[in-house]
Amino acid sequence: MSVARSERRPRGELSRVLVVDDEPDIRELIDLTLSRMGLAAACAGSVAEARQALADGEFHLCLTDMRLPDGDGLEVVRYIAEHHAQTPVAVITAYGSTENAVAALKAGAFDYLAKPVGLEQLRALVKSALRVPGSQQQGNHPLQSLTGESAAMQQARSMIERLARSQAPIYISGESGSGKELAARLIHARSAQASGPFVPVNCGAIPENLMESEFFGHRKGAFTGAESDHEGFFQAASGGTLFLDEVADLPLAMQVKLLRAIQEKKVRKVGVATEEPVDVRIICATHRNLRDCVDKGNFRQDLYYRLNVIELRMPALRERVEDIPALVAAILKKLCGETVPQVSAAALQALAAYPFPGNVRELENILERATALCSGTTIEVDDLHLAPDEMGGENPGRGSETLDDYLNRLERQAILEALQKTDGNRTAAARLLGVTFRSLRYRLERLGIE
Known part of the structure; x- marks a missing residue:
């Protein structure tokens, strides 16, 4: 069978879209919508016809059904890839x-x-797709914000370039301070949503009773204190990227609502009966092992699979020690401008031997302190104020403890001290520790503190 060309195809140099669906009504609906958007359409009813169309000419977008007479849409996806x-x-x-x-x-x-295909969602998808930068364009603009030439960082940069062309939800894993939000911002900046907003949200910092309103918005009078209409994070991120940091801290009730919003691409404001479509790309991150959270029943498995479509792992600083000199130079330039102090070879060696439990964020803090304390124009080992038992070799403070065990012990000690100072008042202890009550409750459960 020959490929059916749209009779309404406009003349001129227009973006061309290949529509692959075995249902004539669906093809007709999409064809008409594309034509009204000023696009040229070609229609195919099978995998074979789609391949033939792709062989005959160039397309700027392909829309394919998953169920086709001679195969499925995945074959078309893989063939195009x-x-x-x-x-x-x-x-x-x-x-x-x-x-x-x-x-x-x-x-x-x-x-x-x-x-059934919603026309508003179809138009939003097409507009986003036709803004996606091509591979050749990306190659002309290498990412410079992730400093370092280690194999781990080259792999991370390469992955970011690939992820920027997709609309797939992304899960960024990595320890605190390893650059997860920076990676999310770079993905957004290289994506079709680059002209839209980037909205970062710390999921662990929002009171549970306000979460639905903060995420989806509310109407005036929806609850006590709702004195005006309020746009939520989804509305604020419309046409752009919503970055959910520490997503593992979301309570289970909110996880259900988030799952529906991602699946349906619609949200309902608090106090409003109808849903509204949203055009938002979701990127999430957490320093915790999300798979372990699922196994322990703290995170919904269905939401995990919706968020973890593609994983980007940000390496810990101790996994890319060779990047430390370049990072030191970049951080000092940011801190000091043109008058960048020198760093002695001994100081660089001490930094290379340090395990950096706080990763790049900790390195920034160490260097900021060092620039303030150094007496001359060169940062020496003493200016770094590194703990002696952390600078290489067997650690007498930790013994044979793993880094996670060591950090858990410090966390337990800090929490117990805060509880002692507040006579066991958890709310006051959370305030003293600078965390939310819900975050403290989770930490108590995780560390087995009664």
Whole structure:
């Protein structure tokens, strides 16, 4: 069978979209919508016809159904990824078929739509897809914000370049201070949403009773204290990226609502009966092991699979010691401008031997303190104020403890001291420690403190 060309295809140099669906009504609906957007459409009803169309000409976007007479949409996704890497492809799935959507995103799909196809969502997807920068463009603008040439950092930068072209939800793992938010900002800056807002949210810092309102917004009078209409994080991030930091701290009730918002791409404000569509790319991060949280029942498995479509791991600083001199130079330039102090070889050696439990963030703090305390123009070992038992070799303070065990012991000690100072008042202890009550409650459970 030959590929059916749109009879309404406009003349001129227009963006071309390949529509692959075996249902004539769906093809007609999408074709008409694209035509009204000033786009040229070509329609195919099978995997074979789609391949033929791709062989005949160049397309700027492909929309494919998952269920086709001679195969499935994943075949089209993989074929385009292999032979037409600069063409973004989105899949159309049956309502509720999230497994298919996740499989397509992992195979390289840019985004997905659920049937019945909503025209507003279709138009938003098409606009986003046609803004996606191509591979050649990306290659001309190497990422410079992630300092270091270690193998771990080169791999992270390469992954960020690939992830920027996708709409797939991304889970960034890594220890505190390893640069998870920076990675999220770089993905956003290289993505089709770059012109939209980047909205970072610390999920552990929001009171549980205000979470739904903060995420989805509320209408005036929806509850006591709601004196005016309020836009939530999803509305604020419209057309851009919503970065959910410390997502493991979300309570289970909020996890259910977040899952629905991601699946349906719609949110409902508190006090409003109807839902509104949202065009938001989700990136999440946590320093905790999210898989362990699922196994312990603290995090929903279905939400885990929706968020962890693609994982980006940010390496700890101790895993890329060779990057420390370059990081030191970059941080000192940021701190001191043109009058950058020298760093002695002994000081650099001491930094290389230090385990950095706080990663790059801790290195910044150490250097900021050192620039303030050094008496001359050169930072020496003593100016760093590193703990002697942390500078290489067997650690008499930790013995054979792993770093996690060591940090857990310090955390337990700090919490017990705070509880003692507040006579066991957890709310006051949380305030003293500078964490939320819910965060303290979780830490008490994790550390087994009664």
